[in-house]
Amino acid sequence: MTGALRYEWMRIRTIRSSYWMSALAIALTFGITLLMGLSISAADLDDEFDSVDQVTTYIVLAGASGPFIPVMAAPFYAVMGVMAVGHEYRYGTNKATLSAIPDRVAVLAAKCVVLVAWVLASIAITLLLGMAITWLLLDNPQFGSHLVRPLLNYTGYCVGFAVAGMGLAALLRNQTGAIVAALTWPLVVEPIIYGVSLAISETTGGGIGKLTNLLPSSAGRRSMFDPYEAIAGFGNGEVWSIGAAVIVFWLGVILVLAAGATSFVKRDA
Amino acid sequence: MALIQARGLSKTFGSKAAVRGLSFDVVPGSVTGFLGPNGAGKSTTMRLMLGLDNGEGVTTYDGVPYRELKQPLRQVGSVLDAKPFHPTRKAVNHLRMLAASNSIPNSRVTDVVNLVGLGDVANAKPKTFSLGMGQRLGLATALLGDPGTLILDEPANGLDPQGVHWLRNMLKTLAGQGRSIFVSSHLLSEMALMADSLVVVGRGTLIASGKMSDFISTSNRNAVLIRVENAELMTRELRARKAAVVTEPDGKLAITGMDSDRVGGLAHELGVRVFELSNREATLEEAFLDATGASEEFRASMGFGNQGAAFGGPMMGQQGYGAQGGYGDQPGQQGGYGGQPGQQGGYGGQPGQQGGYGGQPGQQGGYGQPPPGYGAPPPPPHDTGTSQDGSRRDGDTA
Ligand SMILES: Nc1ncnc2c1ncn2[C@@H]1O[C@H](COP(=O)(O)OP(=O)(O)OP(=O)(O)O)[C@@H](O)[C@H]1O
């Protein structure tokens, strides 16, 4: 396992796309934070938000604790995850890798560990920058314990995207296909299912709207809302609790990872 | 320095059997060539040997299956694909990455980079590499752990003549150090110069395995050639003695089933004047086409496949290679195309010797540089007489 970790640590550091993905994720988030910090500090806070606590969270997370601005960094981490395994298939290096490290579980575990560490470091930078901007631009920002839950779930969301991307690449054995899948699922498939089931439940009055609780990406997104009930309940009266949202998200991630890992370990290299 | 034992290797893709019950040994201290027509299952066999494909059978390296080897790169080096690396990761980083997985020091990376002649481009991105440079990088990965065993799938593919020559010398030197080398190649002439033993497959099954000389001696192309005054009489009398006779286009008789002493004796008895009497030895290529003619997976509609068939028996038509007189039909002489094992080859020359193409060993060749070649690290424990400085690196492309 240490050999696999050393290999993977070297792998991730020696391709430029690792740095690009992180840099883009950080820069984009930073840009949004900056814009928000500038505009909101000038605006009248109490009209839009309940408290300075929530405004602080909102700006630190570049709007991710509200419903309107997506987590800009997540697709980049998903692509990084895809590349961790997808590169091997794309460039035919998987046989060389598995010849060096025949223990496939170790190979995949090492990829997972290094990827998560990389993404965590990247998120740490993002959040520190977000806090710095907020501290500079917001009058009297509140960096209290209220930040912990949204920040943790934001981090989990990004890490989950990376891990799911890796699982998808191992499952599909095709980098392009995995990137397409990793991006269209949260951005296209889930919103369509979401919209359709809400529309159905509105016209038929049935409980089908509850099914939207099972959409993992939406659940993960919801888990960082602040305040949760006020935002998550928007347009749908039967939203599960925040704990359930976190569980649904991670179940989705683990499902994809498990399917990919099984394929990676069992199939021909 | 491992003995490779492959036992009962089988693999099916869907309903198609790619490899069927293949068993063979590769012994230390030899280069074993792995031959077979396209689609015969060579690459699949190698993947099975390395535990990359799921199939039946086991391959052990001194008794240990690949997937149970600790730090496998230190024991078995392999190259299966032509360009198995990320196009923008520097060659040296690619090697360091693989080295890290098996606790191989970075100093060894520098060594192998120089060994394969990529020293000048170690910091370049492989996307700029030619096919041959890619092969060299592949070889560098195989040599990283200084392994006792090498498994190489078509390593000569894309190498220029200097590169092929260099590869051959290197593999022979490594084998001379007691390592086991298992190498597939389509270049039969090259194989003839390089390999000591052969494993020949067709349609996934074993056709032959053992010493190359034994394999070649099975070919129908081995014949006694005689040019006589009265060919008709000679043919009749030979056939009466159960020898098979074919009249070659140049009028010579090609005789199988009787050795040259007896053919000469018979001519003497009959009072037939003999102008020429010689033994023709088959080339590896001829023996290969003979052996695999019926098992070729993708038979060309013209040419190759038919030629293979032409060698099916001495009584058949004479359209084949070598029958035209141009290809090595003089006994004891060089085959212009392939050459006999242990004989001077067409362009490469004998290992340890320098063919006309390559310039003098240790001297500046056509466009090469003074040869770093193979051989500085590590010194061979026992010299086999193969020259190390006979090889050259083509410095201009590197
Ligand atoms: N991944 C695969 N899926 C399906 N069939 C395969 C696969 N790999 C190989 N085959 C089939 O198995 C057979 C053996 O292929 P293999 O590549 O081992 O042959 P080979 O001897 O290496 O051929 P070549 O000389 O062309 O390299 C072929 O019929 C091929 O079509």
Ligand SMILES: [Mg+2]
């Ligand atoms: Mg092949």
